[in-house]
Amino acid sequence: MVMINNRLQQLSGDELVAMLRAIPASSIQKIEVITAPPARYDAAGNAGIINIVTKKPVGEGLNGNIAGSWLQRQAASQIVTGNFNYRRKALNIYGNMNMAWINVHNDINLTTFYPEQYWIQRSPSDIKSSFYRAQIGLDYQVGPRSVLGFQYMRGAGYPNERANIVSTGYQYTGIADSSIVTRAHSVPSGERHVINANYEWRIDSVGRKLNIDFDYFTRTGEEDRRFTVQNEMPDHTPVGALLTNHTAGKMVFNIASLKADMEWPTRLAELSFGGKISFIDNSSNTIFRTLYGDHYVVNPNRSNDFKYRENTQAVYLSATRHLQKWEMQAGLRAEYTQTGGRSPTLQQTNTNRYFQLFPTAYVQYRLSDDHIVNVNYNRRIDRPTFWYLNPFRSYSTNDSYEEGNPFLQPSFANNLEISYTLKEHYNFSIYRNKVTDMVTRVSNVDSTLNALYFTMTNAGSDLRYGFTASANGNPANWWNASFLFNGYYVEYVLGYYQPGQTIRYSGLAWSVTATNSFFLDKTKSLSAEVNYRYQSNRPDDFDLMTTTSNFDIGIRKALLQKRLTVALSANDLFRKDIFRLKNRYNGTRNNSYYDERFVKLYVGYKFGNNQVKAKRARNAGADEAQRAQ
Numbered sequence: 001m002v003m004i005n006n007r008l009q010q011l012s013g014d015e016l017v018a019m020l021r022a023i024p025a026s027s028i029q030k031i032e033v034i035t036a037p038p039a040r041y042d043a044a045g046n047a048g049i050i051n052i053v054t055k056k057p058v059g060e061g062l063n064g065n066i067a068g069s070w071l072q073r074q075a076a077s078q079i080v081t082g083n084f085n086y087r088r089k090a091l092n093i094y095g096n097m098n099m100a101w102i103n104v105h106n107d108i109n110l111t112t113f114y115p116e117q118y119w120i121q122r123s124p125s126d127i128k129s130s131f132y133r134a135q136i137g138l139d140y141q142v143g144p145r146s147v148l149g150f151q152y153m154r155g156a157g158y159p160n161e162r163a164n165i166v167s168t169g170y171q172y173t174g175i176a177d178s179s180i181v182t183r184a185h186s187v188p189s190g191e192r193h194v195i196n197a198n199y200e201w202r203i204d205s206v207g208r209k210l211n212i213d214f215d216y217f218t219r220t221g222e223e224d225r226r227f228t229v230q231n232e233m234p235d236h237t238p239v240g241a242l243l244t245n246h247t248a249g250k251m252v253f254n255i256a257s258l259k260a261d262m263e264w265p266t267r268l269a270e271l272s273f274g275g276k277i278s279f280i281d282n283s284s285n286t287i288f289r290t291l292y293g294d295h296y297v298v299n300p301n302r303s304n305d306f307k308y309r310e311n312t313q314a315v316y317l318s319a320t321r322h323l324q325k326w327e328m329q330a331g332l333r334a335e336y337t338q339t340g341g342r343s344p345t346l347q348q349t350n351t352n353r354y355f356q357l358f359p360t361a362y363v364q365y366r367l368s369d370d371h372i373v374n375v376n377y378n379r380r381i382d383r384p385t386f387w388y389l390n391p392f393r394s395y396s397t398n399d400s401y402e403e404g405n406p407f408l409q410p411s412f413a414n415n416l417e418i419s420y421t422l423k424e425h426y427n428f429s430i431y432r433n434k435v436t437d438m439v440t441r442v443s444n445v446d447s448t449l450n451a452l453y454f455t456m457t458n459a460g461s462d463l464r465y466g467f468t469a470s471a472n473g474n475p476a477n478w479w480n481a482s483f484l485f486n487g488y489y490v491e492y493v494l495g496y497y498q499p500g501q502t503i504r505y506s507g508l509a510w511s512v513t514a515t516n517s518f519f520l521d522k523t524k525s526l527s528a529e530v531n532y533r534y535q536s537n538r539p540d541d542f543d544l545m546t547t548t549s550n551f552d553i554g555i556r557k558a559l560l561q562k563r564l565t566v567a568l569s570a571n572d573l574f575r576k577d578i579f580r581l582k583n584r585y586n587g588t589r590n591n592s593y594y595d596e597r598f599v600k601l602y603v604g605y606k607f608g609n610n611q612v613k614a615k616r617a618r619n620a621g622a623d624e625a626q627r628a629q
Contacts, residue, residue: 003051029053035417036362036376039316039331040261040272043358046380046413046435060609062086067565067604073595075103075126084608090141097134103127104595111589112445112452117177119450121167121400131157137196145202153194161186165397169450176234182397184227192219207265217255223286224248229398244291247395251284253386269319280310282386286394304345306390310383312337318360329362335381341389341406348391350406356381372421380415384408384439388456399451409458411437425473435462440541442496443588452588459541460494460502480517486510492541497585505584509538525558529569543581550577550596567602 034049041049064084071077083096108123137151165182194217201210229243257278264271288302318331339352362376390404412435419429437458444453466488474480487510495502513533520526531552538545554569577596582589 001045001047001049003049005054006051036360036378036415038272038329038362039318039333039358039360040274042276042314043333043335043356043379043381044383046382046411046415046433060087060089063606063608065604065606067602069603070601071102071598072600073103073598074105077102077104077598092139093137095134095136097132099132100130102129102131104129106592106594108592109590110452111587111591113587114445114447114450117169117171119167119169119452121165121397121452123163123165123396125161125163127159127161129157129159131155147200149196149198149200151194151196151198154192156189156191158189159186167397167399178234178239179232179236180397180399181230181232182227184225184396186223186225188221188223188225190219190221192217207263207270209263211261213257213259215255215257215259217253219251219253221251222249223251227397243398245395245398246289246291246296247286248289249284249286252282254281255279269321271317271319273315273317275313275315277314278310278312280308280386282308284390288395300345302393302395304343304391306341306343308339308341308386308389310337310339325366327362327364327366329360331360333358333360337383341391343391343406346391348406352409354410356412370423374419374421375417377414377416380413382411382413382435382439384410384456388439393453399449400453401451402454405456408439408456409437411435411439411458425471427468427470429468431466431468433462433464433466438462438492438541442542443583443586445586445588457496459496460492462490462492462541464488464490478519482515484513486512490539492539494541496542503542503585505539505542507537507539507544509536511535525562527556529554529556540581542583542585544584546580546582548577548579549574563606565602565604568600569602570597570599572597 030053032049032051032053034051037049062084064082066082067080069079069081071079077100079098079100079102081096081098083094085094086092104127106123106125106127108125110121110123112119112121133153133155135151135153137149139147139149142148161184163182163184163186165184166179167182168179169177171177195215197214199210199212203209225247227245229245231239233239255278257276259274259276261272261274264273283306285305286303288299289296290299291297312335314333314335316331316333318329320327320329334355334357336355337353340349341351342349358379358381360376360378363374365373367373388404388408389406391406393401393403395401414434415431416433417429417431419427421427438460439456440459441454442457442459444455445451446453466486468484468486470482470484472480472482487508489506489508491504491506493502493504497503511534513531515531516529518528518530520528529552532550534549535547537547550571551573552569552571553573554567556565556567558565575593575597577593579590579592579594
């Protein structure tokens, strides 16, 4: 999860990347990595939090930044970003926007093995996506200790994808039998609105403070996909009739939440406590039609409606104590969740209610300024996304589809980490993570129909022990460098493919990341970057993923008293960031490249008064919106 000034960003994928590119590096004060989020944060998700804290100079007036990027993959892409901040006495108004036109060529290749033959599905696709996001907000100082704030965000995306999918059957002697050619054109769209109203009351001068946040999130998405299916002989001679299909649907997410957080320092400990309630409503429908003559006819067996509701109530208490060389924090969060999913088409209803406790604990011992030891523990929950719960099938071809699972249960994780920090530049840690009822995507081979389909399931457990080592510093006054190593042993105990029986997969894996910045002049206005990432072969539940790597380079120049920045960079220079995996149970293979190699030209300009005070930091409550992305 990514936060900016303690505020969760309700974005994913390219939108999040574009928004982060709108933040000038010079405006960042620090980046916090919260590996074990305390009890005040939602227990959802088994990852940590990255919090980007921006500088907060004093003064009044207007400042901002506008930037543009040109990315050259196989086709060109453009990104425009900007932000502003205006402060006048008790009023602060701010905003940001991102617009992008992204062109990507993906090569997806699947190999499926059946008793009599094997099939290779080649799916090259060209995706032209346009999206925008605009946010406006204000803070008003209603009193010497009170601030009232409001935010509104609107975003929309319009992908346009054309795919030419060729599925070819081969005898095990290597001779091709026949092919199924699917030509598809998809023009989905999505639009989201996020409203936040917030109030901050600093009760007194000793640190007592109340924060209240109300969030409302709504997202509407529409699917529109047409595809034709034609059987062909090895010499590309058509066989049988051309089949034309059309799928369309609409998805609506509505999420409302109310959150209150209180900070209450006492002589014994610094207390924080509060609660949150959230209401989620999701509805979606899919209509599958086939062209007969001049008219489309609805196929009721491939059409569906799905409705889902989820309500959660949560309370928490956390305490922090400082004792000379010790810092201790303990917390407990309680969440009660009620869910209900209904498919009128399938006449299927599923409900679930569960109450869970999520303890957190953190202890730091400072042996000296150069030697610090930390121990932290937390329990987390990972709820299925709403898409995973929809039981209906989404077809990519007539014989390849994906379906959700309304019986999915949340997974739970217990995480323990012990770390040692040396001189603030070197960090070493060992960790243990245990996930139960792990939710994962599995491939299934239907030998009777010669079909391949994917679904979601609670497959089993994931236990891993790991070691990390990191270093950052300045080997020379013109060189900034950082290094990260992560090695772990993982064991999966899985029970999907053989009901009543379990399969064990285990193995070692490791990764290394090195980043380097070089200043090429005395004023540090000209700099270069060289970055490298390597990931070894690694087990991933039923799959074995093969080695990937990424080599990036870049150069940056600051001009006009560092108000104008021009940068040129190249990503995945040697085209090694390839997604390859093999299902160790049924042999299904995936060998795909998602157009990660590109060259980027960036131009950014900062305007206005650099001493304008930034908007205040605060935390929002609509964490559930992450599951609707």
